[in-house]
Amino acid sequence: MAERPSSKRAARPAGTAPAAPRAARPLALVYLLGWLVPGGGHLWLGRTVKGFVFLVMLPAMFVIGLALDGRLFPFTPGDPLVALASLANLGSGLPYFIARTLGFGAGRALAATYEFGNAFLITAGLLNALIIIDAHDIALGRK
Amino acid sequence: MNTTSHLLLMALFAGCVAVVGGVLLKDTPREQARTAAEIFGSLAGAALVLGWVLYFLPI
Numbered sequence: 001m002a003e004r005p006s007s008k009r010a011a012r013p014a015g016t017a018p019a020a021p022r023a024a025r026p027l028a029l030v031y032l033l034g035w036l037v038p039g040g041g042h043l044w045l046g047r048t049v050k051g052f053v054f055l056v057m058l059p060a061m062f063v064i065g066l067a068l069d070g071r072l073f074p075f076t077p078g079d080p081l082v083a084l085a086s087l088a089n090l091g092s093g094l095p096y097f098i099a100r101t102l103g104f105g106a107g108r109a110l111a112a113t114y115e116f117g118n119a120f121l122i123t124a125g126l127l128n129a130l131i132i133i134d135a136h137d138i139a140l141g142r143k
Numbered sequence: 144m145n146t147t148s149h150l151l152l153m154a155l156f157a158g159c160v161a162v163v164g165g166v167l168l169k170d171t172p173r174e175q176a177r178t179a180a181e182i183f184g185s186l187a188g189a190a191l192v193l194g195w196v197l198y199f200l201p202i
Contacts, residue, residue, distance in 0.1 A: 134167055
C-alpha cells in the first residue's frame, strides 16, 4: 500500500539518528572515512543501522574472496583490465591494505574458486564506492 | 574455503550483493527486505537462465 507523501517525509528510518549540521561533516572526511572503513561514512553521519550492515557485509565479502583464492591485482597501466580490477580492489579500503600487509591476496589461478574469489574481492570494492556516493548524498542532505 | 559448489557460491555472492543493495537503496526494513529479495532473485535467476543457454551453445 502506498504511503501518503506527507507521512513518508515525516518518517525517519528505523535505527537512524538525525545527522549533525552539514558544517560539522566535512565532505572530504566523509569520503575518506567511508573509503577506509566500509560503512564508516554512514556511521559518522548517524545512519547507524546502514553503517553496521556495510561494516559487516563488505569486509565479509572481502574475506570470502580471499578464502576462495581470489587475487588482489597489482596496478599495471599496461594491462587495462588488470588495472581496473586493481582500482576496484583498492575500493575496499583498510581491509585491502591489511591483506596486502599480511601477504594475502596472491591468488591461485588453478583453484576452482579463483574467479569467484575475484568476483567477491572486486565487487566488495565497487560496492564500497557506491556506499561512499550514498554517504555523499546523505552529507549533502539529499537523502 | 573447502566448498567448490559453484551454485552455492553463486547464491552466496547474490545474497551478499542483495543485502548491501537492499540496505543501500531503501530506508525502511520492509522495503530493504523486498529490494534485497528482488536483487537476489534477479541475480540468481539470470545466472541460472544464462547457464542453461550457454549449456546448449556449441562453444
